[in-house]
Amino acid sequence: DVKVTQSSRYLVKRTGEKVFLECVQDMDHENMFWYRQDPGLGLRLIYFSYDVKMKEKGDIPEGYSVSREKKERFSLILESASTNQTSMYLCASSDRGTTDTQYFGPGTRLTVL
Amino acid sequence: ILNVEQSPQSLHVQEGDSTNFTCSFPSSNFYALHWYRWETAKSPEALFVMTLNGDEKKKGRISATLNTKEGYSYLYIKGSQPEDSATYLCLGGWVSGGSNYKLTFGKGTLLTVNP
Numbered sequence: 001d002v003k004v005t006q007s008s009r010y011l012v013k014r015t016g017e018k019v020f021l022e023c024v025q026d027m028d029h030e031n032m033f034w035y036r037q038d039p040g041l042g043l044r045l046i047y048f049s050y051d052v053k054m055k056e057k058g059d060i061p062e063g064y065s066v067s068r069e070k071k072e073r074f075s076l077i078l079e080s081a082s083t084n085q086t087s088m089y090l091c092a093s094s095d096r097g098t099t100d101t102q103y104f105g106p107g108t109r110l111t112v113l
Numbered sequence: 114i115l116n117v118e119q120s121p122q123s124l125h126v127q128e129g130d131s132t133n134f135t136c137s138f139p140s141s142n143f144y145a146l147h148w149y150r151w152e153t154a155k156s157p158e159a160l161f162v163m164t165l166n167g168d169e170k171k172k173g174r175i176s177a178t179l180n181t182k183e184g185y186s187y188l189y190i191k192g193s194q195p196e197d198s199a200t201y202l203c204l205g206g207w208v209s210g211g212s213n214y215k216l217t218f219g220k221g222t223l224l225t226v227n228p
Contacts, residue, residue: 004156035218042220043157043202059217090156099145099164099206104156 003027004105006091012111019078021108023091029103030096032074034058034066036087037107043090049074050096081112115139117205119219126193127227133189134222136203140184144214147204148177148188151221157202160188193226200224 007022023032033048035058045058047066055066063085067075074093078085088109092102118137126132138146145164151157161170163179163186170177174191190197200221209215 040220043218045216045218048216056213099147099162101147101159101162102149102157102204104158106156 004091004093004103006089006105006108008108009106010109010111012113013078013081014113015082017078017081017112019081019110019112021076021078021089021091021110023074023076023093023105024072025074025091025093025103026072027093027103028071029093030071031094031100031102032068033092033094033102034064034074034076035090035092036060037090038087046076081110083112086110086112115205115207115215115217117203117217117219119201119203119222121222122220123223123225125225125227128193128195130193130226131189131191132193132224133187134201134224136186136188136205136219138184138186138203138205138217138219139207140181142208143181143184143205144208145206146179146186147206148186149202149204150199151202152199160201190224193224195226195228198224198226 004025034046035043049055049068065077091105094100094102147162148160149157166181168179202221203219207215
């Protein structure tokens with residue numbers, strides 16, 4: 001079975017802190033994604049990566065950066081956390097094919113105070 | 114941003130009822146439509162992926178159809194059960210310049226099945 005893990009289920013940070021959210025997948029998938037989920041807004045794509053060291057902006061990249069130094073790991077970075085980044089963050093991975101299913105991690109509920 | 118619309122936003126049905134909901138999407142440069150089920154406190158799980166006009170997929174009591182010309186997909190649940198209660202998400206994919214592609218989720222339909 002595909003397994004996607006995220007470093008924390010719940011995280012509380014203060015405004016201005018640098019925040020790292022880590023995602024690891026064990027199926028040798030090329031593609032990895034970071035989404036945020038907010039009530040009434042659905043899942044919105046922040047960034048995705050289709051290969052090591054490669055990244056593409058999604059629909060809402062402002063205030064975020066990403067890092068993919070190894071194929072299995074995709075990190076989301078909040079350089080200076082703000083209260084409007086309080087959200088549920090989900091990571092996903094998939095094979096390279098354009099119709100391939102995305103497999104999701106359990107999510108990280110981030111609260112920025 | 115490509116707009117994927119799902120309707121209704123939420124739905125309450127009684128156990129045993131059959132139900133359906135809709136995902137609408139831009140048909141230009143479309144290549145795939147995925148359906149996911151997201152139960153509370155769990156991760157979204159894939160149900161179907163469809164690419165061709167007229168595609169129909171079925172898994173148990175759940176089925177889906179795709180019309181790429183008019184840009185919509187229906188998800189049907191026959192004889193709803195309480196364990197079907199979840200948010201159902203559709204994910205559209207489009208070709209976006211050369212070999213690039215664009216993916217957008219709809220906001221989901223929240224289904225509640227009352228026993």
